[in-house]
Amino acid sequence: MTVEPKRLLILACSHRKRPDSGLLPAMERYDGPQFQVLRKFLREQPIEAQSIDTFILSANFGLISANQPIPKYDYRMSLQRVQELRPKVSCELEQVLQGNDYSELFISLGKNYWQTLEGYERLVPAEAKVTIAQGSQGGRQAALRRWLYNGLVEQSYGHSVIATQGKAQIRGIEITFTSEQAVELARQALAEGHGDPAGYQSAYVLVDGQRVAPKWLVSQLTGLPVGSFHTGDARRVLQQLGIEVKST
Incomplete structure (x- = not known):
């Protein structure tokens, strides 16, 4: 029987959390876009998922297993909290890596969260392949999906489609x-106040009745600055993704 190489996934906690009272496994408590992608993968690929260990970097708890029960809370990763957590997170990561021969690591964190992992390179085996997801939430979400499925088939509305x-x-x-x-993802970006969604002139996209600029939406999906491409480029991309772009 072939043993699948183990892979390690590290995600930052999300602001969006399920409001259930009591304790929930961290993977269920956090409800941001990346956790929705992860849970979908776990449902669709339970066998492949067994080779992935998932840990979550929490502003409140440090580096925890995705299965650790946690309550609902509201705690931000301030710069002061970064300083407090850094030695703790370093020790926790070292413990995770000890005794586990991970062939791949995927890390997706926001700016402040990254600072708590400063120096992680010295802990990771030289032969392990490390993928760092950077940029906008949309870009990190797409990178996570590619890493998880890694050529597998993703299920969509009861039908099999290539990811x-x-x-x-x-x-x-x-x-x-x-x-x-x-x-x-646009809903999430709007809720968190990212960028200038109202900066449109001749075209817009409707998100729950709100008009947003096509360039803003593509920027959220890719991490590219809105000034690095034209509105025509944004329209083409969104239309290829099946998103209707309306004219003013």
Whole structure:
């Protein structure tokens, strides 16, 4: 019987959390877009999921297993909290890596969270392949999906589709969102106040009745600055993803 190489996934906690009272496993408590992608993968690929260990970097708890029960809380990763957590997180990561021969690591963290992992390179085996997801939430979410499925088949509405179906490309960045996933990410970005969604002139996209600029939406999906591409590029990308772009 072939033993699958073990892979390690490290995600930052999300602001969006399920409001259930009592304790929930961390993977269920956090409800941001990346955790929705992860739970979908676990449902669809339970055998492959057994080779992945998932840990979550929490501003409140440090580096915890995705299965650790936690309550609902509201705690931000301030710069002061970074300083407090850094030695604790370093020790916790060292403990995770000890005795586990991980062939791959995937790390997706926001700016302040990254500072708590400062010096992680010295702990990771030299032969392990490390993937760092950077940029906007959309870009990190797409990178996570690619890493998880790694050529497997993703299920969508009861039908099997290749995970990269409906892809678009801009400035060398490949986007693999479905239209539903892109809109969900737009909702999250709007809720968190990212960028200037109202900066449109001749075209817009409707997100729950709110008009947003096509360039803003593509920027959220890719991490590219809005000034690095044209509105025509944004329209093409969104149309390839099945998102309707309306004219003013």
